[in-house]
Amino acid sequence: MDIIKEKWEEILYTVKLEHELTDVSFDTWLKPLKVHSFEKNGSANTLYILIPAEQQPAFGYIKKKYALPLRVAIAEITGLDCSLEFILPEEAQKLEAKKATVTSNLNECIEKANLNPKYTFDTFVVGSNNNFAHAASLAVAESPGEMYNPLFIYGGVGLGKTHLMHSIAHFILERNPETKVLYVTSESFTNELIEAIRNNNNTATARFREKYRNIDVLLIDDIQFIIGKESTQEEFFHTFNDLHSNKKQIIISSDKPPKEMQTLEGRLRSRFEWGLIADISSPDYETRMAILRKKEELDGYQVNDEVIKYIATNIKSNIRELEGALNKLMACSRLEKKEITIEMAEQELRDIISPDEKREVTPELIINTVAEHFGIRPEDIKGKKRNSEIVFPRQIAMYLCREIIGIPLKSIGTIMGKKDHTTVIHACNTIVADMEKSESTRNTVEIIKKKITPN
Numbered sequence: 001m002d003i004i005k006e007k008w009e010e011i012l013y014t015v016k017l018e019h020e021l022t023d024v025s026f027d028t029w030l031k032p033l034k035v036h037s038f039e040k041n042g043s044a045n046t047l048y049i050l051i052p053a054e055q056q057p058a059f060g061y062i063k064k065k066y067a068l069p070l071r072v073a074i075a076e077i078t079g080l081d082c083s084l085e086f087i088l089p090e091e092a093q094k095l096e097a098k099k100a101t102v103t104s105n106l107n108e109c110i111e112k113a114n115l116n117p118k119y120t121f122d123t124f125v126v127g128s129n130n131n132f133a134h135a136a137s138l139a140v141a142e143s144p145g146e147m148y149n150p151l152f153i154y155g156g157v158g159l160g161k162t163h164l165m166h167s168i169a170h171f172i173l174e175r176n177p178e179t180k181v182l183y184v185t186s187e188s189f190t191n192e193l194i195e196a197i198r199n200n201n202n203t204a205t206a207r208f209r210e211k212y213r214n215i216d217v218l219l220i221d222d223i224q225f226i227i228g229k230e231s232t233q234e235e236f237f238h239t240f241n242d243l244h245s246n247k248k249q250i251i252i253s254s255d256k257p258p259k260e261m262q263t264l265e266g267r268l269r270s271r272f273e274w275g276l277i278a279d280i281s282s283p284d285y286e287t288r289m290a291i292l293r294k295k296e297e298l299d300g301y302q303v304n305d306e307v308i309k310y311i312a313t314n315i316k317s318n319i320r321e322l323e324g325a326l327n328k329l330m331a332c333s334r335l336e337k338k339e340i341t342i343e344m345a346e347q348e349l350r351d352i353i354s355p356d357e358k359r360e361v362t363p364e365l366i367i368n369t370v371a372e373h374f375g376i377r378p379e380d381i382k383g384k385k386r387n388s389e390i391v392f393p394r395q396i397a398m399y400l401c402r403e404i405i406g407i408p409l410k411s412i413g414t415i416m417g418k419k420d421h422t423t424v425i426h427a428c429n430t431i432v433a434d435m436e437k438s439e440s441t442r443n444t445v446e447i448i449k450k451k452i453t454p455n
């Protein structure tokens with residue numbers, strides 16, 4: 001729509017030239033026409049063109065004579081093929097009233113579904129770190145319940161999982177506001193369940209089930225938090241089965257892939273692997289720049305290149321922090337009524353960006369981060385248990401101690417609960433070999449590394 005509006009004069013002049021209209025015909029018939037609105041319905045586009053009231057008697061003539069030339073010129077200039085509808089001011093008013101009702105209904109649905117209005121595909125920047133997850137999300141949005149069910153999106157903190165999930169939901173609701181969509185964090189799901197159980201009556205539990213099993217699209221965020229909560233896992237298992245068997249779409253996000261949710265109930269883990277698993281990793285420099293530029297555009301600001309590059313160079317692993325830095329500068333510039341400069345950026349962002357001051361990475365930090373990632377206890381990593389849920393994280397912790405801090409094998413062995421140095425060599429070799437074969441192991445190690453050394 002914007003491009004047609006922008007190029008409208010050029011479109012009209014093209015028709016004039018191609019059809020050799022005289023100035024008087026052009027001024028009488030074409031020049032008064034205005035772009036009113038644009039409607040997209042699936043792949044069909046309709047452009048509404050407003051004919052002023054004084055042209056009403058010539059309505060039929062204009063439509064017959066200029067509809068096709070205009071359509072051709074629009075396609076030539078903008079590349080958009082759209083059918084044209086000519087309308088008079090009275091119809092325009094009705095159309096606006098109808099659109100206002102549709103928008104207000106849609107806003108109601110967005111609120112009911114618990115969505116952030118800003119998290120749409122339009123505001124999501126696609127880069128090499130998220131293009132697969134983006135494509136998978138779009139495919140699910142276009143055919144919910146058909147292609148990939150569930151869609152499981154995983155990645156580190158603040159990398160856009162929630163934004164993508166909400167984008168799917170917006171897309172579905174815009175196409176069909178009747179769809180029953182619900183976004184919920186696994187924490188709210190758990191709290192609602194606890195509340196229903198606490199009320200200790202069948203009605204509350206039945207209401208809970210009725211709510212969650214009567215949905216067309218369920219989006220559940222940060223599923224890792226249901227690990228270890230038995231009743232929640234049990235309830236979610238039944239909700240999942242119910243929705244899935246009725247071909248309702250389920251979209252799940254997590255900070256790690258199902259395979260690594262070792263302490264999650266096996267039957268749930270295997271269900272999460274039924275559909276499509278897509279990861280989001282940390283954005284590269286170009287994507288970080290594009291995200292900052294997009295944010296600046298959305299907020300109507302113009303920040304100089306030096307400042308944008310400074311932020312993009314120094315904040316690497318978390319998009320929430322990247323945005324937060326820019327927000328801080330914008331707020332500061334508004335309050336102090338000053339332009340954003342590199343000096344202001346260095347001063348205001350000194351708590352977030354401290355290039356010379358790196359967090360000290362210790363074996364304890366590595367052990368704690370690995371344990372937290374796998375939902376196990378740090379003592380397990382240092383302990384003697386030999387089950388795979390513990391051995392794999394332990395091997396990763398040993399590998400990272402070697403890789404990040406480079407401490408001697410013997411010391412790693414001691415820190416990891418008095419293990420022999422050959423055990424450490426074996427662990428490091430196993431992880432290196434595993435990373436070569438398995439993308440999932442590579443991603444896991446990468447995510448944990450990013451948690452340990454965020455910048």
Ligand SMILES: Nc1ncnc2c1ncn2[C@@H]1O[C@H](COP(=O)(O)OP(=O)(O)OP(=O)(O)O)[C@@H](O)[C@H]1O
Nearest residue numbers: 123124125156157158159160161162163291319320
């Ligand atoms: N590709 C992107 N384009 C534009 N904005 C993005 C992108 N990725 C993330 N963001 C923005 O970064 C912020 C954090 O994203 P989001 O909340 O979706 O992350 P998350 O992965 O769900 O984080 P968490 O693990 O904490 O739940 C949001 O404001 C979001 O709009």
